[in-house]
Amino acid sequence: MTEREAGGLETKLNELNEENKQLIKIIDEIHMIIALQNQLMDLTSFPPAESSFSMTGKRKIQNTEMNRNNDSLFDRIHETRNQTENDITRHSCKRLREDIEPNNAHTTYTRVDASDSSPMVRDGYQWRKYGQKVTKDNPSPRVYFRCSYAPSCPVKKKVQRSAEDRTVLVATYEGEHNHSRPSPVGFTDTMHENTSHPYVMSLNSSNSTVTLDLTHQGLNSNNCDKGIELIELQRVLAEKIASSLTKDENFNAALISAISGRMFQDTRVQN
């Protein structure tokens, strides 16, 4: 191989690396939108204040605040969605994470191994257990966690297995972390959790675009049974997406290039 050919290849690899980074960032944005959508679904699924749903005084206050925040959350989701669609089109990589950090209580559903008795939901943050209680409507104990950064960080979460499907962990988060995620390791787990809500995803492999339709809100994530259905929906969607992508020659070529580029980069670092 001539020096000129090697230089050309290296330039191309660098370009592919850059494109790969942009794609990763776009995927991050998509997951952020899904997380935001989850919050919206949870908020909109709360019963109205005058409903017969039994709540303590604290819960009533929380609901009032949540309803007040709904309009602005709708706007933010719409705005974020539009921005991400534009970003995908032009391969922009502006991050949205700081803008859409959750500010209210929200619930996530996580499917776990049935043999796994641990109530831990890995979400990248460190938690300290401070209580456990068996509730009336569920034989599985509800476990209470506080953020390890407490008392400076006010975030709490409750984790309980679903009464209907014990392979599903229902985690309810309250408050907002006032610090950065201590470790990026758990982030993919969080994304996994946060995909357990309805959305319509379509793939256009010919021009390498992915479109998320977040307008589909026919399902209510507050209902546990539907939460489980959504997990199944998510699984089917993921399979279809994977199937579509692996059949696409352009995607495969890009993936191979990206991986080989990364390997080349690692080799250079080691040298």
Added chain:
DNA sequence: CGGTTTTGACCTGCGC
């Protein structure tokens, strides 16, 4: 030894 987990006791709100 310091941080975390366990677990029974205690507190609070709500319905009757």
Added chain:
DNA sequence: GCGCAGGTCAAAACCG
């Protein structure tokens, strides 16, 4: 006022 249920506290045990 009483009982119930959910949430929190705090001392002891545990662990790295």
